[in-house]
């Protein structure tokens with residue numbers, strides 16, 4: 064399901080949306096459904112959204128310190144390697160060593176959580192420099208556009224709007240509403256893409272409102288018109 068021109072690193076969610084030891088967010092990359100969360104020690108986690116015990120979605124569970132607890136039978140899995148480390152209903156029973164969540168590479172860089180599906184089985188500790196350079200320092204997150212369109216369709220629309228591919232994977236530079244803008248493209252599913260918009264423009268300013276309006280126009284230009 065990987066697009067031939069897709070980058071292996073995907074900007075799946077703004078970093079600020081994952082609070083340490085707290086929430087779980089659903090995400091996608093290249094059709095893979097993800098459970099995104101952050102362990103209490105601050106490390107971003109991107110797991111297949113499926114408990115290895117009976118396949119219940121991890122996004123229904125909860126974060127317990129540096130573990131993810133499944134909602135169904137409560138089995139707990141360790142951040143980092145996804146190893147099952149506890150079955151609270153049977154505290155005397157040793158955790159089965161062969162039960163492991165499917166873990167993908169995840170890093171924080173430039174205010175985003177990036178996921179690499181090819182880095183399966185271990186947590187990535189440092190971000191490639193290109194990701195760190197994707198958004199200039201001091202720029203602000205504007206919004207995420209959800210687009211019912213394929214990633215290639217979105218790329219073509221960005222080119223039509225004067226955007227050019229940046230050095231970072233999935234990062235496009237251009238102008239929206241007269242403001243310099245970075246659009247980080249996420250290839251989520253065959254007909255679902257997201258672009259995370261970042262700009263130098265200050266939050267709450269008139270310029271940011273203009274940028275939001277231009278973003279809506281961009282979305283209208285990408286999605287097919289409903290009849």
Ligand code: FES
Pocket residue numbers: 114115116117118119133134135136137138
């Ligand atoms: S399905 Fe997750 S613990 Fe049983």
